[in-house]
Each structure stands twice: as C-alpha cells, then as structure tokens.
Amino acid sequence: MSFPWAKHYEPKHPLMQWIDSRLPLPRFVYNAIGGGYPVPRNLNYFWNFGVLAGVALVIQIVTGIVLAMHFHSSAAEAFNSVNVGIMRDVNAGWFLRFAHANGASMFFIVVYIHMFRGLYYGSYKAPREMVWLLGVVIFLLMMATAFMGYVLPWGQMSFWGAQVITGFFSAIPVVGDWIRVWLLGGYAPDDAALNRFFSLHYLLPFVIAGVIILHIWALHIPGSSNPTGVEVKGEQDTVPFHPYYTAKDGFGVGIFLIFFTALVFFYPDALGHPDNYIPANPLSTPAHIVPEWYFWPFYAILRAFTADFILPAKLWGVLAMFGSILILFFLPWLDKSPVRSANYRPVYRTLFWVLMVDVLVLGYCGGSPADPAYIIASQLASAYYFAHFLIILPIVSRLERPRPLPGSITEAVLGTTKTA
Amino acid sequence: MTSLLMRSIKFLVGLGFVGVLLIALWGTISGLIREGTPQTAEQALHEHPKELHLPSNGPFGKFDLAQLQRGFKVYEKVCAQCHSLNLVSFRELAGLGYNEAEIKKIAKDWPVKQPVFDNKAGTWGERDNTPADRFPKVYYAANGTPPDLSLITKARHDGAAYVYSLMVGYTEKPDAEGAKKFPEALKSPEGLHFNKYFANLHLAMPAPLTDAQIDTVKYTDGTPTTVDQMAQDVSAFLVWTAEPTMQQRHRFGVAVLIFLIFATILGYGAYRNVWRGMKH
Numbered sequence: 154m155s156f157p158w159a160k161h162y163e164p165k166h167p168l169m170q171w172i173d174s175r176l177p178l179p180r181f182v183y184n185a186i187g188g189g190y191p192v193p194r195n196l197n198y199f200w201n202f203g204v205l206a207g208v209a210l211v212i213q214i215v216t217g218i219v220l221a222m223h224f225h226s227s228a229a230e231a232f233n234s235v236n237v238g239i240m241r242d243v244n245a246g247w248f249l250r251f252a253h254a255n256g257a258s259m260f261f262i263v264v265y266i267h268m269f270r271g272l273y274y275g276s277y278k279a280p281r282e283m284v285w286l287l288g289v290v291i292f293l294l295m296m297a298t299a300f301m302g303y304v305l306p307w308g309q310m311s312f313w314g315a316q317v318i319t320g321f322f323s324a325i326p327v328v329g330d331w332i333r334v335w336l337l338g339g340y341a342p343d344d345a346a347l348n349r350f351f352s353l354h355y356l357l358p359f360v361i362a363g364v365i366i367l368h369i370w371a372l373h374i375p376g377s378s379n380p381t382g383v384e385v386k387g388e389q390d391t392v393p394f395h396p397y398y399t400a401k402d403g404f405g406v407g408i409f410l411i412f413f414t415a416l417v418f419f420y421p422d423a424l425g426h427p428d429n430y431i432p433a434n435p436l437s438t439p440a441h442i443v444p445e446w447y448f449w450p451f452y453a454i455l456r457a458f459t460a461d462f463i464l465p466a467k468l469w470g471v472l473a474m475f476g477s478i479l480i481l482f483f484l485p486w487l488d489k490s491p492v493r494s495a496n497y498r499p500v501y502r503t504l505f506w507v508l509m510v511d512v513l514v515l516g517y518c519g520g521s522p523a524d525p526a527y528i529i530a531s532q533l534a535s536a537y538y539f540a541h542f543l544i545i546l547p548i549v550s551r552l553e554r555p556r557p558l559p560g561s562i563t564e565a566v567l568g569t570t571k572t573a
Numbered sequence: 574m575t576s577l578l579m580r581s582i583k584f585l586v587g588l589g590f591v592g593v594l595l596i597a598l599w600g601t602i603s604g605l606i607r608e609g610t611p612q613t614a615e616q617a618l619h620e621h622p623k624e625l626h627l628p629s630n631g632p633f634g635k636f637d638l639a640q641l642q643r644g645f646k647v648y649e650k651v652c653a654q655c656h657s658l659n660l661v662s663f664r665e666l667a668g669l670g671y672n673e674a675e676i677k678k679i680a681k682d683w684p685v686k687q688p689v690f691d692n693k694a695g696t697w698g699e700r701d702n703t704p705a706d707r708f709p710k711v712y713y714a715a716n717g718t719p720p721d722l723s724l725i726t727k728a729r730h731d732g733a734a735y736v737y738s739l740m741v742g743y744t745e746k747p748d749a750e751g752a753k754k755f756p757e758a759l760k761s762p763e764g765l766h767f768n769k770y771f772a773n774l775h776l777a778m779p780a781p782l783t784d785a786q787i788d789t790v791k792y793t794d795g796t797p798t799t800v801d802q803m804a805q806d807v808s809a810f811l812v813w814t815a816e817p818t819m820q821q822r823h824r825f826g827v828a829v830l831i832f833l834i835f836a837t838i839l840g841y842g843a844y845r846n847v848w849r850g851m852k853h
C-alpha cells in the first residue's frame with residue numbers, strides 16, 4: 154500500500170521499459186526507496202539510523218566473507234589464522250579484521266539508537282507493531298551472531314565467553330546439562346563448538362537480511378512515523394523518498410563512516426578486551442570474564458540475581474536476562490497511550506530519560522568486576538528496568554494527560570499552531 | 574474480563590522480578606554489613622603502569638626504527654632465552670630497517686634452531702632458521718611459563734607501559750602504607766619475585782634487566798645502555814611485534830579520513846540543495 158498521491162513509475166529509457174515489463178524490479182525499487190515512496194517531511198536525524206544499520210550489515214557481510222576465506226575454524230589453528238595469517242600475511246588483512254570487529258560495535262551503537270528512537274517516538278504503536286516485533290527478532294539474531302563471531306578468534310575471552318554463555322542452558326532444571334553438551338558438541342567448547350559457531354555465524358547475517366526485508370515491507374504498509382507521531386493526512390505532509398531522503402541519508406552515511414574510520418584506523422582495540430590476544434587456554438580462567446560492551450546491560454541483569462528464592466539464583470538470572478529482551482515484544486500492548494511521541498507526553502518523556510540512565514548504569518555495572526557496590530547498583534537498576542516496563546508504564550499510559558497534538562505534520566512544521 | 578486478567582499478569586510478572594531482586598539486594602547489603610569489604614593485599618599494593626612516552630603512542634604515532642632495533646637487540650640478548658616470538662617471521666624484521674643480507678644472517682645465527690623430522694632415521698634433528706621461518710619455540714625448564722611475547726603489548730591493559738613498568742619495577746619500593754598493613758605480602762614464595770606492577774604481586778620471572786645485562790646488550794648507536802633505556806626500547810619493540818602494520822594503519826587512516834570529511838561536506842551541500850525551499 155502507499156498513499157494515493159505516490160508517484161507512479163514511468164520508465165523513460167527503452168531498456169528500462171523492456172526490463173520493467175518483464176520483471177518489474179525497477180518498479181519495485183522505485184516504490185520502495187525511490188520517488189514512489191512518500192515519507193513525512195519532518196523526520197529528524199534519528200530516522201537516519203535504520204539506513205545506517207543496513208549499511209553496517211552490508212559492511213559486516215562484505216568484510217566477513219573475505220575474512221572467511223582466510224580463517225581456519227579449528228581450535229588448534231583459529232588463533233594463528235587470525236593473528237598471523239589475517240593480521241600479518243594477508244594484504245590489508247588487518248584492515249578487514251579491524252573493520253569487521255569494530256563494525257560489529259558500530260552496528261550495535263546504531264541499532265541501539267534506532268531502538269531508543271522507537272521508544273521515544275512511540276514507533277512501536279499501532280499500526281507499526283509488526284515493524285517493531287520484527288525489529289526485536291533482528292536484535293535477537295544480531296546478539297546470537299555477535300556472540301558466535303566473538304568465539305571465532307579463539308582467544309581467552311572467546312573461549313570463556315562461550316563457556317559462560319552456553320552455561321546459561323545448564324540452569325534449565327533436569328535437562329539443562331544435557332542440552333548444553335548437545336549445543337556444544339562436547340563438555341567444553343572445542344573443535345565441534347567452534348565449527349558449528351562458524352557455520353552459524355556465516356548463516357545468520359543472511360537470515361537477518363531476510364528479516365530486514367520483512368521489517369521494511371511491514372514499515373511500508375503504513376509508512377514511516379515522524380517526530381510528532383501524528384499520521385500523514387495529505388500530500389503536503391510528505392516528500393518523495395528520493396531525492397529528499399536519499400540525500401539526507403547520504404550525508405548521514407558520511408558521518409557514520411567518519412566515526413567508523415576513526416575507530417578502525419586509530420583506536421581499533423579500544424572496544425575489545427586485551428585477554429582475547431591470549432590464545433584460549435581451558436586450564437586458565439581469566440580474572441574477570443566480561444562479554445563485549447553491547448552485552449553489558451544484560452550481563453548486569455544476569456549477575457544481579459544472587460538469591461535462591463524458590464528457583465536457584467542462576468535460573469532467575471537467566472530468565473530475567475532473556476525476559477528483559479522478551480518484554481520488548483509486548484511493548485505495544487504495555488503502553489496503551491494513544492499518543493505516540495514523547496514530545497507530547499510529559500510524564501512518559503521523563504520516564505524515558507530515567508530508563509536511558511538506568512540502562513547506562515546497567516551497562517557500566519555489567520562491564521565492571523562483580524564487587525558488592527556494583528552488584529547493589531545492578532540490583533536496583535534491574536528492578537527499575539522491570540518496574541518501568543511492567544508496572545510504571547502501563548499505569549502511566551492510562552493516567553497521563555498528554556499535551557495537545559498539532560493538527561497535522563504540515564501545521565507542526567509551518568508553526569501555524571503553537572506546539573512544542 | 575480478559576483485559577483485567579492480562580493487566581494483572583504483567584503486574585504480577587513485574588512484581589515477581591522486582592521482589593526477587595529486592596530479596597537479593599537484601600542479601601547483598603546484609604552480607605556487606607556482616608563482612609564489610611576488607612581490603613586485599615593486591616588492592617593495597619598493586620599499582621597501575623607508569624607513564625611511558627613512545628613515538629608510537631597516540632593516533633598518529635610512528636615507529637622510531639633506531640629504537641626498535643635497540644629493542645630487538647634487548648630481546649635477542651636477554652628475553653629470547655626464555656620467551657618465544659612465535660607469531661613473528663624473521664623476514665618481517667625488514668620493517669625495522671634491516672636489509673635482506675642482515676636478516677639472513679640474523680636468522681642463520683639465531684641460537685634456537687628449527688626442529689626437523691628425519692623420515693629415514695625416524696629421529697628429530699634441527700636446521701638453521703631462514704627468513705621465511707617464524708621465530709622458533711623456546712623451551713624453559715625453570716619455574717613458571719614464560720608467555721609468548723608477540724602480542725604481549727596488546728594482551729595487557731596499557732601494554733607498552735606495563736612491560737616497561739614490569740621491567741623497572743623489581744627495584745621499586747612498594748607503597749609504604751600498604752607495606753605496613755600487609756608485611757606478609759611482600760615476602761615472595763619460593764621461586765617467585767616481588768613486583769608491584771604484576772597483578773598477583775609475585776611472578777616467576779627473575780628481574781630480566783639489571784646492571785649485569787648492560788655489557789651483554791651494549792648499544793652501538795651511542796645511546797647509553799641503562800636498565801631504564803633497555804626497558805623502554807624492548808617495550809617499543811614489543812609494540813612493533815604486536816602490530817608491525819600499525820604505522821601503515823595510521824597513515825591510511827589520515828588519508829581515508831580526509832577523503833571522507835571532504836565527501837561528507839559535499840554530501841551535506843547536496844542535502845541542503847535538495848531540501849531548499851522545503852520547510853521541515
């Protein structure tokens with residue numbers, strides 16, 4: 154579906170006419186990201202991040218395919234195939250590796266901003282629930298992909314990270330240990346685990362690409378939301394995607410690549426852990442096992458559960474950690490307020506910023522050693538996280554008195570009525 | 574009716590997680606009150622690395638080839654007795670400014686040889702190293718396991734400064750207050766040596782750089798051969814072994830960044846141009 158005023162594709166060149174009448178791919182592209190897709194005129198820079206996530210995925214796939222040509226997925230050779238082969242012997246191998254490792258971090262930064270944009274502007278609400286749900290599926294797939302990718306260079310953190318994460322499954326009562334051994338193909342991570350992780354790490358990005366197509370398809374049914382959260386009412390509210398948003402996204406990609414370049418060429422190890430430059434050693438446990446930074450908030454939630462209450466503490470931790478993500482699936486039904494944008498919801502807006510701080514505190518604690526002070530902070534912050542989504546938000550969304558909305562996007566842009 | 578049920582379910586799940594967390598919080602706090610957080614000897618005595626200024630530091634750092642050659646000499650004459658450099662090939666020494674003949678000679682004269690298996694006799698023998706070989710494995714019989722040094726400056730926080738501090742730390746006094754509080758922690762167990770920059774405070778490596786090494790190393794480029802200088806140079810060398818392409822990376826980075834900034838400015842111009850007259 155699209156708006157009635159969407160422009161129709163009219164191929165000018167005979168070649169394009171010839172193709173379009175046999176395979177309407179040019180028409181499809183035109184309607185998806187060309188002049189045939191009307192988009193609200195008032196999108197701010199936060200709406201660049203979906204495209205940036207797509208760019209990051211392409212960078213990961215391209216660098217990853219070339220890295221895979223030089224990688225040996227065996228416990229005996231993986232470390233050296235990366236640290237000697239790729240880093241020293243392959244032409245520009247260091248560039249590929251640093252681009253891929255830091256590309257993962259950039260991908261998560263961009264997707265986190267994309268998700269918080271959704272939270273702030275209520276993008277998850279009807280009629281875009283499916284866009285949001287598919288987004289959460291993408292997020293889960295990204296986490297699985299990143300985890301398995303981190304295991305591949307077979308350093309100390311690779312090995313012990315795999316040990317800890319697969320250990321979650323042994324928290325399941327009765328069959329847990331059996332499941333863990335089945336997943337790993339052994340009692341501890343070794344060749345079997347490394348090989349299947351490599352296989353899946355190569356597969357999942359393409360699954361993500363597939364889900365992204367569904368994500369954008371679902372988005373194009375109602376079209377993008379916008380910072381006012383007021384739906385498009387007429388032609389004057391929209392501009393064609395091309396050239397308006399292709400130009401704006403092009404500029405956004407430039408800024409993204411500048412940050413990316415600064416990381417890859419000047420601070421390539423800043424976000425990594427030194428222990429992963431030590432070859433995996435099953436007999437020597439690192440002093441602090443920490444995952445990559447983008448998992449820190451979830452790691453903090455896991456470690457916050459230190460009390461056995463009916464269920465063992467470890468099982469609570471694992472349930473809560475997965476629960477903290479699964480909650481996002483229910484978000485469209487937890488927040489019943491008809492107003493989307495936090496700009497018109499004074500209470501929700503405050504809650505949003507408190508949640509931001511809460512997640513940053515969780516992230517900080519998750520990256521720190523398990524000292525009592527950090528555990529206490531994680532316990533408070535985790536409690537608030539669950540309370541925000543399951544208790545406070547449902548109540549606030551019923552009681553809150555929103556501010557008056559502008560009559561239309563155009564009205565908001567031209568300032569014909571006084572709105573903030 | 575169902576909506577009431579749904580509403581209560583989310584509250585109950587929320588209260589469940591919050592409740593268990595509060596129980597856990599109570600446990601953590603009461604444990605803290607009962608036991609406090611007693612300071613450990615490591616917390617009192619372990620110190621972060623001292624500052625080390627190397628030309629390779631920072632985003633635009635460059636290698637000082639003369640220093641790298643001196644550092645290689647320290648490695649060759651001292652550390653190589655115990656530590657391998659398994660990820661580095663002799664041919665890569667070209668990056669330190671050695672020519673082909675010099676590299677051939679270094680490889681050939683290297684005291685540890687490459688093992689070869691004699692298929693006819695069924696025994697192990699050895700042959701000289703060639704530029705194509707990686708530095709050979711080193712066997713170490715005494716107490717402890719010397720780690721391979723190829724990546725050591727990446728494998729420790731603040732790696733170069735850490736190696737330098739470790740080298741000069743054997744003769745440094747521990748923190749006076751910490752020493753008074755934990756006198757026992759200063760006594761090294763059999764076969765270990767105190768060093769406040771080492772996380773566990775005692776390590777198996779005996780002080781590798783002392784005045785005794787000055788004659789063995791003996792710089793020929795006029796730089797005074799002191800323990801501090803040798804420690805700095807070997808750290809600089811180990812930054813190089815961890816990533817011989819670092820300087821190239823910095824150079825490319827500057828070029829790519831200049832290009833991107835230029836392209837992004839053009840992109841911004843295009844964006845403004847397209848949107849001209851369209852209020853948004």
Ligand code: HEM
Nearest residue numbers: 200202203204206207268271276285288289291292377378
């Ligand atoms: C690989 C990762 C992802 C890619 C490539 C991607 C791509 C996109 C693109 C291109 C758009 C349209 C442009 C925009 O609104 O920024 C979009 C919109 C959206 N995405 Fe994603 N996305 C990804 C992950 C996610 C995740 C993890 C979530 C949330 C859990 C999410 C939720 C949304 C929502 C709600 C919208 C609609 C925004 C609106 O219209 O206001 N996406 N996505």
